Amino acid sequence: MKLNIVCIPGDGIGPEIVTEAKKVLKKIEAVYGHEMQFEDILMGGASIDVHGVPLTDEAIATAKAADAVLMGSIGGNTQTSPWYKLEPSKRPEAGLLKIRKALNLFANLRPAVLYEELAAACPLKQEISEKGFDMMIMRELTGGLYFGERKTVEENGELKAVDTLTYSESEIRRIAIKGFEIAMKRRKKVTSVDKANVLDSSRLWRKVVEEVAKDYPEVTLEHMLVDNCAMQLVKDPGQFDVILTENMFGDILSDEASMVTGSIGMLSSASLNDTKFGLYEPSGGSAPDIAGKGIANPIATILSAAMMLRYTFDLDEEASAIEKAVKKVLEDGYRTIDIMPQDEAGKQKVTQVGTKEMGDLICERI
Numbered sequence: 001m002k003l004n005i006v007c008i009p010g011d012g013i014g015p016e017i018v019t020e021a022k023k024v025l026k027k028i029e030a031v032y033g034h035e036m037q038f039e040d041i042l043m044g045g046a047s048i049d050v051h052g053v054p055l056t057d058e059a060i061a062t063a064k065a066a067d068a069v070l071m072g073s074i075g076g077n078t079q080t081s082p083w084y085k086l087e088p089s090k091r092p093e094a095g096l097l098k099i100r101k102a103l104n105l106f107a108n109l110r111p112a113v114l115y116e117e118l119a120a121a122c123p124l125k126q127e128i129s130e131k132g133f134d135m136m137i138m139r140e141l142t143g144g145l146y147f148g149e150r151k152t153v154e155e156n157g158e159l160k161a162v163d164t165l166t167y168s169e170s171e172i173r174r175i176a177i178k179g180f181e182i183a184m185k186r187r188k189k190v191t192s193v194d195k196a197n198v199l200d201s202s203r204l205w206r207k208v209v210e211e212v213a214k215d216y217p218e219v220t221l222e223h224m225l226v227d228n229c230a231m232q233l234v235k236d237p238g239q240f241d242v243i244l245t246e247n248m249f250g251d252i253l254s255d256e257a258s259m260v261t262g263s264i265g266m267l268s269s270a271s272l273n274d275t276k277f278g279l280y281e282p283s284g285g286s287a288p289d290i291a292g293k294g295i296a297n298p299i300a301t302i303l304s305a306a307m308m309l310r311y312t313f314d315l316d317e318e319a320s321a322i323e324k325a326v327k328k329v330l331e332d333g334y335r336t337i338d339i340m341p342q343d344e345a346g347k348q349k350v351t352q353v354g355t356k357e358m359g360d361l362i363c364e365r366i
């Protein structure tokens with residue numbers, strides 16, 4: 001099969017982790033006899049430094065022409081990097097918002113899985129973590145508060161800031177359909193999260209989700225208020241299968257779910273549109289604190305590449321081969337620094353490796 005993949009190495013650890021994911025994809029290409037074409041584009045700080053903007057129209061056109069995009073991460077240290085002295089629309093993150101909008105990536109998928117081998121890293125009480133969990137957070141990505149009108153005005157001698165949260169029925173319906181379809185391939189449960197006791201946008205969200213649910217009678221639908229969901233994620237994460245929610249709630253809850261796994265460097269993500277096209281990236285950021293040191297965990301990016309093979313190219317066997325190789329590497333006791341056990345006894349049982357070595361170990365097991 002011919003796969004036309006655009007890569008966005010980005011900033012910070014981005015280039016390091018994307019290099020390893022490409023290496024793993026090239027191993028898949030060789031083992032399974034595919035033909036992969038890779039092209040890099042600049043985004044974020046890397047693009048600001050060269051073009052003065054976080055994403056050029058040419059880069060968007062290149063991404064649009066591809067089958068899928070594999071991204072590292074963008075952004076720098078928000079306190080010290082000169083990129084954050086620019087106005088918000090010119091900062092690295094503006095590139096990410098622009099590409100999501102341009103490619104119509106309205107559905108963000110973030111799995112949060114507790115690996116048996118890493119259960120000790122889970123910050124929850126043992127009686128909760130030993131039950132394990134495997135959930136998929138489906139977040140609406142192009143509507144809501146982050147894309148609504150905003151302004152700061154002076155009123156009665158003081159500044160007043162306004163952000164608006166808007167959702168239309170069609171925006172809610174298309175993400176709800178994706179959520180139910182993903183649930184059909186999993187444990188057939190959707191928890192729709194909103195703040196319907198306060199917000200009109202949430203009341204509309206709930207109404208449309210209930211309408212969509214009628215087409216999926218096998219899926220159990222429950223509604224949960226966002227504040228309760230934030231609590232339930234630490235109290236009983238095993239109850240969740242697919243969490244379906246709007247943009248800002250999903251942003252916060254998916255970070256919480258990541259932390260509950262204890263290892264942000266392990267978590268992949270995908271942003272999809274109506275077609276098979278997707279942008280795949282790790283859940284974490286550009287980790288400027290460890291950039292260039294060769295110690296970043298590439299597994300989230302490698303697992304994002306596996307998601308790309310499954311969701312964009314329908315190459316389930318190849319995707320599973322990557323996931324199994326990752327699991328085998330963990331079973332064999334290899335860890336990057338972020339997933340090293342914290343206690344001395346635990347450390348003696350595993351071997352610490354760097355970014356490149358981890359990529360090599362995964363390739364060897366495919």
Ligand code: NAD
Nearest residue numbers: 073074075076077265284285286287288289290296297338
């Ligand atoms: P971050 O995720 O970059 O880092 C948080 C912590 O997790 C750091 O200690 C970091 O070292 C660690 N970490 C993250 N990924 C890791 C990996 N693969 N291996 C080992 N450790 C890892 O979050 P932050 O510090 O809040 O943000 C840094 C920059 O990243 C900011 O500019 C932010 O805007 C940007 N960011 C980008 C994206 C994206 O590109 N999609 C997402 C989130 C944050």
